[in-house]
Amino acid sequence: MASSRSGSGYHLGSDPEELERLGRQGRAIAPATRTLLRAAGIGTGMRVLDLGAGAGDVSFVAAELVGPTGAVVGIDQSQDAITTARARARHHGLDNVSFVVGDIQQPAPGGPFDAITARLVLLYLPDPAKVLRTQAAQLRPGGVVAPIEVDLFSGGPRPATPLATRLLSWQAEASDRAGITHSLGPRLWTLLCEAGLHPLGMLGMQPHFAPGDPDGPALMAGIIRAMLPVIEQTGVATAEEVGVDTLQARLSEELATFEAVFAYPQLISAWGTTQPAERTPLTAER
Ligand SMILES: C[S@@+](CC[C@H](N)C(=O)[O-])C[C@H]1O[C@@H](n2cnc3c(N)ncnc32)[C@H](O)[C@@H]1O
Incomplete structure (x- = not known):
């Protein structure tokens, strides 16, 4: 069981x-994330707020996009995550990014910001529209909100394989029973509207991992390991059925047998502003 589960x-x-x-996943999906943040207009000189920053991976991509004249503030409720993110920032020599401990359901300190992002965190929150509305108040006029979430069933091995298909259905069923919105990505446009924002654009990116690339089975086994307490507590499967200790090896073997490419679930962003504005072209870069 994860040790730092918070009261939220x-x-x-x-x-x-x-x-x-999170770090391994962050490296694997950084190129897709960079493309999505660029499409949302995040670029040189901007001040960016990263909600639910985790080990810092999205903040690091944003820090690269805004450059030395910009700044990124990552916020996370976990002190352990923030300590790790700060150490990684120091290791990479990034001095335009900082991290603070806080609950993203409360207004973030350090504004105003030019842009707000949040990758793979809103799905866990009971009222994600309220979170976006609360944080959008920290934006300067015309600033942009660009969350990133997935469409779970768009992912998995191609061709589909038996073990991976079973894992995906366990993940989805346990998420449904625990109130986790596993496929929030396609709903982000609507979510922005519910938050009182004006959507400008929407884009999906889907990283694929070649047969034999260890990232594919590692990413899938990793999320199942992280979700094991939820899978067990919701009665979807037992620890014995999941067999987490051998899961990555069994997935690797299965993917090799089928010569399967592993498709990460499509990463989707919709972005919008606090004021009505022209739709942005997908290639918009600042
Ligand atoms: C799945 S991780 C994603 C981390 C990062 N955004 C990424 O994509 O690598 C979700 C993160 O959100 C944080 N989180 C969850 N609920 C939160 C809340 N209410 N306030 C602040 N952080 C929260 C967790 O501590 C965790 O680090």
Whole structure:
């Protein structure tokens, strides 16, 4: 069981294994994330707020996009996550990014910001529209809100394989029973509207991992390991059925047998502003 689960109801905790998983995932989906943030207009000189920053991976992509004249503030409720993110920022010599501990359901300190992002965190929150509305108040006029979420069933091995298909259905069923919105990505445009924002554009990106690339099975086994307490507590499957200790090896073997490419679930962003504005072209870069 993850050791740092907080009182806010977040399901995955932030023990060292989970923070390492976030780092591996962060590296694997950084190119897709960079494209989405660029499409949303995040660029040179901007001040960016990253909600639910975890081990810092989205903040690091944003820091690269805004450059030395910009700044990024990552916020997370987990002290362990923030400590890890700060250490990684120091290691990479990034001095335009800082991290603070806080609950993203409360207004973030340090504004005003030019842009707000949040990757793979809104799905765990009971009222994500309220979070976006609250944080959008920290934007300068015309600033942009650009959350990123997935469409779970768009992911998995191609061709589909038996074990991976079973894992995906366990993940989805446990999420449904625990109140986790596993496929929030396609709903982000509507969510922006519910938050009182004016959507400008929407884009999906889908990283694929070649047969034999260890990232594919590692990412899938990693999220199942992180979700194991939820899978068990919701009665979807037992620890014995999941067999988490051998899961990555069994997935690797299965993907090799089927010569399967592993498709990460499509990462989707919709972005919008606090004021009505022209739709942005998908290639918009600042
Ligand atoms: C799945 S991780 C994603 C981390 C990061 N955004 C990424 O994509 O790598 C979700 C993060 O959101 C944080 N989180 C969850 N609920 C939160 C809340 N109410 N306030 C602040 N952080 C929260 C968790 O501590 C965790 O680090």
